[in-house]
Structure formats: structure tokens, C-alpha cells
Amino acid sequence: MRKWWENAVIYQVYPRSFQDSDNDGIGDLQGIINRLPYIKKLGADVIWLNPVYRSPDRDNGYDVSDYEDIQPVFGNMQVFDTLLAKAHQLGIKLVMDLVVNHSSDQQKWFVESKKSQDNPYHDYYIWVDGKPGKLPNNWGSYFSGPAWTYDQKLGQYYMHLFAKEQPELNWRNPDMRQAVYKMMRWWLDKGIDGFRMDSIGLLDKPDGYPDAPNPGHALYADAQPIVADGKRLDSYLKEMNQEVLSKYDVVSIGEMIGSKLEDAKRYTGRDNHELDMIFQFEHVTLTPNPDKRLGKWNDAPVKLTDLKKSLSRWQTGLNQTGWNSLYWNNHDQPRAVSRFGNDSEKYRVISAKMLALTLHLLKGTPYIYQGEELGMTNCHYTDISQYQDLESVNAFSELVNQEKIVDQATMLKYLAAMSRDNARTPMQWDTSTNAGFSQGTPWMAVNPNYQTINAADQVNDPDSVFGFYQQLIKLRHSSDLVVYGDYQELDPADDQVFAYRREYQGQKLLVISNFTTDTLKRDYGQTGADQLVISNYHDDQLVELRPYEAKAYLLNE
Known part of the structure; x- marks a missing residue:
């Protein structure tokens, strides 16, 4: 469905x-x-x-x-x-x-969690017994420093993979x-x-x-x-x-x-x-x-x-x-x-x-x-x-x-x-x-x-x-081929052009994108009989790709 x-x-x-x-x-x-x-x-x-x-x-x-x-x-x-x-x-x-x-x-659960080890909310967070200066492990926080902070009153460390103000x-x-x-x-x-x-x-x-x-x-x-x-x-x-x-x-x-x-x-x-x-x-x-x-x-x-x-x-x-x-x-x-x-x-x-x-x-x-x-x-x-x-x-x-x-x-x-x-x-x-x-x-x-x-x-x-972007959104809204079509990459080793095909219920879409400032030639079988669906240039040179040119053809096969 x-x-x-x-x-x-x-x-x-x-x-x-x-x-x-x-x-x-x-x-x-x-x-x-x-x-x-x-x-x-x-x-x-x-x-x-x-x-x-x-x-x-x-x-x-x-x-x-x-x-x-x-x-x-x-x-x-x-x-x-x-x-x-x-x-x-x-x-x-x-x-x-x-x-x-x-x-x-400062969330109420953590405020309660810090009151005592037998508080009902204590186990809402990850606490580990320990001593000051002896971290539970060598994990670092995503925001630098260790992923643990010590609480003197409880004699425990709490875990935070991000800032110390963000307990896990x-x-x-x-x-x-x-x-x-x-x-x-x-x-x-x-x-x-x-x-x-x-x-x-x-x-x-x-x-x-x-x-x-x-x-x-x-x-x-x-x-x-x-x-x-x-x-x-x-x-x-x-x-x-x-x-x-x-x-x-x-x-x-x-x-x-x-x-x-x-x-x-x-x-x-x-x-x-x-x-x-x-x-x-x-x-x-x-x-x-x-x-x-x-x-x-x-x-x-x-x-x-x-x-x-x-x-x-x-x-x-x-x-x-x-x-x-x-x-x-x-x-x-x-x-x-x-x-x-x-x-x-x-x-x-x-x-x-x-x-x-x-x-x-x-x-x-x-x-x-x-x-x-x-x-x-x-x-x-x-x-x-x-x-x-x-x-x-x-x-x-x-x-x-x-x-x-x-x-x-x-x-x-x-x-x-x-x-x-x-x-x-x-x-x-x-x-x-x-x-x-x-x-x-x-x-x-x-x-x-x-x-x-x-x-x-x-x-x-x-x-x-x-x-x-308006054009692309309208195209998606009107095309099952764009939404549901299978994907096939073309020429994975090409380090300048990204080309792929989409296929759905007999329809085929060819997408070609030049990721460089160079003018290139690439022939993926596109011809004048194919329908140019969308392009970021105003005209089409078929096999020629101008700097950062991108275009999609509905193939006439």
C-alpha cells in the first residue's frame, strides 16, 4: 500500500x-x-x-x-x-x-535522578559506580572531552555521548x-x-x-x-x-x-x-x-x-x-x-x-x-x-x-x-x-x-x-516513475559525471549530471527522439555537457 x-x-x-x-x-x-x-x-x-x-x-x-x-x-x-x-x-x-x-x-526526570540511587527516576538514566578521576571507560563525547561526568553526592558517573548537560x-x-x-x-x-x-x-x-x-x-x-x-x-x-x-x-x-x-x-x-x-x-x-x-x-x-x-x-x-x-x-x-x-x-x-x-x-x-x-x-x-x-x-x-x-x-x-x-x-x-x-x-x-x-x-x-526546485517538486508529484522507479547507475568509474537510469512499468528516465567546470561529451544513448523532461540549461546539446549541466530524459525505447 x-x-x-x-x-x-x-x-x-x-x-x-x-x-x-x-x-x-x-x-x-x-x-x-x-x-x-x-x-x-x-x-x-x-x-x-x-x-x-x-x-x-x-x-x-x-x-x-x-x-x-x-x-x-x-x-x-x-x-x-x-x-x-x-x-x-x-x-x-x-x-x-x-x-x-x-x-x-534540567529535565525533571534527571533532577530527580540525581537525588538518590533509590529514587524512582534514578534508573531513567545511565549511572555507573566509580571514583573521581577513574572513568568507567575511554569513550569520548561527540562534543569533546570524556563521555562521563562524576556526581560527588551519588559517587557515580552518568553517561553523556554529547554535552555533559545532555545525560543519556x-x-x-x-x-x-x-x-x-x-x-x-x-x-x-x-x-x-x-x-x-x-x-x-x-x-x-x-x-x-x-x-x-x-x-x-x-x-x-x-x-x-x-x-x-x-x-x-x-x-x-x-x-x-x-x-x-x-x-x-x-x-x-x-x-x-x-x-x-x-x-x-x-x-x-x-x-x-x-x-x-x-x-x-x-x-x-x-x-x-x-x-x-x-x-x-x-x-x-x-x-x-x-x-x-x-x-x-x-x-x-x-x-x-x-x-x-x-x-x-x-x-x-x-x-x-x-x-x-x-x-x-x-x-x-x-x-x-x-x-x-x-x-x-x-x-x-x-x-x-x-x-x-x-x-x-x-x-x-x-x-x-x-x-x-x-x-x-x-x-x-x-x-x-x-x-x-x-x-x-x-x-x-x-x-x-x-x-x-x-x-x-x-x-x-x-x-x-x-x-x-x-x-x-x-x-x-x-x-x-x-x-x-x-x-x-x-x-x-x-x-x-x-x-x-519548484519544477522538481511538481515533477515528483506528477510522476510515479520518479517516485517508484528502480535505479541503475551508469559508468561508476566516471569521476566527472553522475549518470543513472530509473525504470517503472516500461517507462525509463535517464539522468545525467556534470559535477565539473569542464565541457564534456557523454553518450548514454540519448537522442533527439527522447523527451527532455528537465534541465538546468535552456537548450540541449545531447551528448555535450556544459559546466555543471544536469538533465533528465524520458527515453523513447
Whole structure:
């Protein structure tokens, strides 16, 4: 049976940076309400809303202190209800971010958990007996430093794979799980349309918490997941599905850090009743630093052959057994056109369109991160004082100042390429003060290029990046071939062109994308008799591919 999310396009809103309605410099729910017509005009079917729950904001809302309340800077529950109602009136669904691998240390469960070892909430979190200075294992936090913090009163360490203010929830405790399910039902009964589940692949920690083979953050050691995809994870997801998700017509999207294809087949397999789709990280982690101590911090370009191999593996692997999430970027990744395309003035527009066509004609549900549809770029900061992202600031402090593994200039180049702050600069609406985001002082500086890259210049221009995304969305909505067609990669060894075919019920689509500034010739059998369905150039030279040219033919076979 077909599902509504299969031919949908999901638009991700990072509320803090989307639209400020009260001029305090921080985006809010009323700002999103004000911009709903823009999302509708783009053609997106679903909004994925990053966390808006009450939070101390140690990690921009991914440290939740109250799962059933709204962060005051964003508004209140009445404004949220209005957002939900107005989105639904426009035919737009709303998906919430669910953060239940960890909570804030100010969440009432953790406050109770710290009172005593026999408190009913103590076992809602992961506590291990220990002594000061003798850590339970060698795991590191994703945000630098150890993954354990000692509590003097209890004589125990608690686990936190992220910031120390984000203690890990103990999913082995059935009472804790039921409390989470009750909260999920509360939101679904409000009428939201599903959840994107943050770090959901990390729920099950390995028995005994063994040392990692190589000290580092606990998610990976020598590229192998230490915590991800534990043996009990499937049972937790099945239980969540049975008790909550299966009772509503909603979508469930799991963020799976480190999950492999075989894992995804289980999680998204229709007969397994776990999740509808997952975010896998393989294609956005293709350029780790050769110096393993530096992890992701690097500025090396992605090799096209590696990118094609990764995307094709997932396209083929989940073709008949599961479902793909299609994305280039999000709030945790650098801007797509800066990472995979070319953000120079000459090639930014054409390469942004090329990336859009390449991704949206794959099989799966496409995601658009706010500003991607405008071709927004990395912020290209040049000084550590400009960064706010906890991961980036901590990494600079640790790798440059403390351990002196890399020099300051090199680390700044790496941050300019890979920092999460690249995605978090305010949305560029127009050429007015602060790009129309706020009349106050923005919580993060607006990218100076808003004078030339903004929504106002594009929304009525069919030749803009925005206009091209509109075309792609309309094509998906009207084509079973695009939504359901099988996938076949062409010429995997080609390091300049990504070409593939889609086939469904006798129809065949040929997709060709030039990832270079060169003019190339490639003959995949396309002829003048084939129908050019969409292209980022105004004319067609058939076998000639101009810089960053991308096009799709409906084959006449």
C-alpha cells in the first residue's frame, strides 16, 4: 500500500534562524507562520521542525528540559497550535523533532535522578559506580572531552555521548520507555504528522560499556560504531511502533549515526514495523581527515566516484526492502552548494540546480534544508570568535589550544568547510537590514552575500534556483516513475559525471549530471527522439555537457 510520504517533499525549518517576528534576534513560531505561504509556493508538502521544546539551549534545543512545553523565545503552545492549524489549512503537514536518546540535565526526570540511587527516576538514566578521576571507560563525547561526568553526592558517573548537560536516557528501563511513549502520544493527539528522531540509532548501549579500540568519541572508533545499532535497538523500535506509531497515519524518520545498509533494511523494512525511513550519514562523511585524531575536520573535496558509490549502494540496497531519505545538507552539515557544488559567483546557481536535479530524481523522499532552495552558501568565517556551534568551539579549543594537533589557520579552514554554523546563519529573505530576518540584532550574523542571494529576488523568477526546485517538486508529484522507479547507475568509474537510469512499468528516465567546470561529451544513448523532461540549461546539446549541466530524459525505447 502506498504511503503519503513517498511522493512528498520535506522542508526543514531551523526555527532559530528562519524568521524573527518580535525583533529579539531569534527566529520564532510566529515567524514560521508568517512564512508559510513561501513554503506553500515552493511546493513542499511537509515541514520538519527542529526542536522548539523548552530547553536551556546548551545545544540549540537538543537538550530538552520539558517535552510538553515550548521554549519561550519561540512562543508558547497557543502559537504552536496556530502554526499547526494554519499549516494544515494550506495542506502542509508538520513533523516534530523527537529527542529521546538524551534529555537536558534540567529535565525533571534527571533532577530527580540525581537525588538518590533509590529514587524512582534514578534508573531513567545511565549511572555507573566509580571514583573521581577513574572513568568507567575511554569513550569520548561527540562534543569533546570524556563521555562521563562524576556526581560527588551519588559517587557515580552518568553517561553523556554529547554535552555533559545532555545525560543519556536509559532505554533498558521499561518505565522510562513508557513515559516517552506517553509524551509521543500527547503530541500525535494534537495532530502533528510524525517525528524525526534525533540520534535514535544510539538508544542501546553495549553491555558492560567496554573500552573503544581507539580512544575517541563513543559513536565511532576507527570508523566503527561503538554505540550505534545495539542488539536491543530493533526491539525498542518495534515496541515504539506497536504502542505509538502504528496507531496514527504519520511518518517516522530515524537519524542513524553509523548505521550500515543491512541495519537500514531492518529498520525501514515494511514487514518489520519499526521506522519508515532513516537518515544515514555515509555520503556526508566521505572525507574524514587522514589524521584520525582530527575526525571529520578536513577541507578535502568529496570524490565523485566515492559519492556515487555511496548513493548507489543505498539506492540499490533499499530498492525493494525499505525507503531512502534523500538529502545533501541539514542543520548539522555544511551548505550543499559549498560542499558538493561550486559556490563561486560564476557557478553557484548552475551547480545548485545540478545538485537539486541529481538528488530529487533518485528514489526516496527528498529533504530541502531552509535556504538550499535559494543556493545559500557556507558563511566562510575567518576567526574562531565568529563561531557559536558547541562542537566547533570545543574542537578548536581541544585540537589547537590544548593538544596542539593542528595549527590555528588550518583548523579555521576546516571549520569554514565543515562547521555546523555554516547551516545556521539566518535565512536570507531580501536585501533589507539583516536580510529581512530580523530588525533586531540576529543571534548569529547574517551571511554578507544576502544582497545577491535572497528569496525576494527568486520567488517570481522561474529561472532562479527557487524556480528550479519548484519544477522538481511538481515533477515528483506528477510522476510515479520518479517516485517508484528502480535505479541503475551508469559508468561508476566516471569521476566527472553522475549518470543513472530509473525504470517503472516500461517507462525509463535517464539522468545525467556534470559535477565539473569542464565541457564534456557523454553518450548514454540519448537522442533527439527522447523527451527532455528537465534541465538546468535552456537548450540541449545531447551528448555535450556544459559546466555543471544536469538533465533528465524520458527515453523513447
